[in-house]
Amino acid sequence: MAFFVAADGCRIHYETFGAKGPRLVLIPGLGGDGRFWAGVARLLEADYRLIVTDHRGAGRSDRPDGPYSIPLIASDVAGLLAQTGGPAHVVGHSTGGAVAQMLALDHADLGLSYTISSSWARADTRFRNLFTARAELLEAGMAGAYQRLTHVLCHEAPYLATHAAELEAAVASASRTLAPLHVAAARLRMLLDHDCLDGLAKIATPVQVVAATGDVLTPPALTQTIADAIPGARYASVDGAHFHPLARPEGIAAVVHRFIPEAEQQIS
Secondary structure, three states: OEEEEOOOOOEEEEEEEOOOOOEEEEEOOOOOOHHHHHHHHHHHOOOOEEEEEOOOOOOOOOOOOOOOOHHHHHHHHHHHHHHHOOOEEEEEEOHHHHHHHHHHHHOHHHEEEEEEEOOOOEOOHHHHHHHHHHHHHHHOOOHHHHHHHHHHHHOOHHHHHHOHHHHHHHHHOHHHHOOOHHHHHHHHHHHHHOEOHHHHHHOOOOEEEEEEOOOOOOOHHHHHHHHHHOOOOEEEEEOOOOOHHHHOHHHHHHHHHHHHHHHHHHHO
8 A cells, every 4th residue: 555644744545546648636525535436547547647545534544633624635635746746637526626626726736637526615504504414423423324324415316225235334334434433523524614715716727627417415506616716617517416426437537538638738
């Protein structure tokens, strides 16, 4: 396993795939585990040199007590990119999309383009209520209930039916996989502080914003706000629910395949 060691000593786990083509980093959502991208990586690795990272506090990275913030995770990714060869195209889903926004604003020299999937730039009232309730479940020690709710919010009904045994196993193991729960809750609460909407107009790098038609966690209108705020940003829709890169990897892989060559032409 490969690790990047951040300035504070936190070890950030990452994997690489592919041997040719442009560099592309895949940043997962709140779960923070790069294995979320497995299906997408399989569809992209023939054409790109992929870096797939876990977040601090999740996946196979270290899980320090804190603090946690989107800018801090963005600085981890920036350090990882600098250590492994420099600028790359950035693809971030959900929380990873928020990280991509902060990379574009705080570390603009390291992003060649940005694909922001099913994300937000400013939490609205619905978002605040939903994510506060999810944090409260973890703070109350209800990891299984939190995981079950995540499945319902993030998957389509047919996926829930066909993967019932697998998802139930994830509920049963949630107390272990999410541990320590106070860290998982702190990572949830950091999402409420993410607000860079007013700064997005400064982004001059090619950007595409992707929303899923059936997403109830970050509805398309919330995601489209990002595209509306960035001059020249492209907006695309794919089928599926919030976890569409996991359940329907072909959709976002196709969007990336179309966008990156065009972005390469714009920056050449």
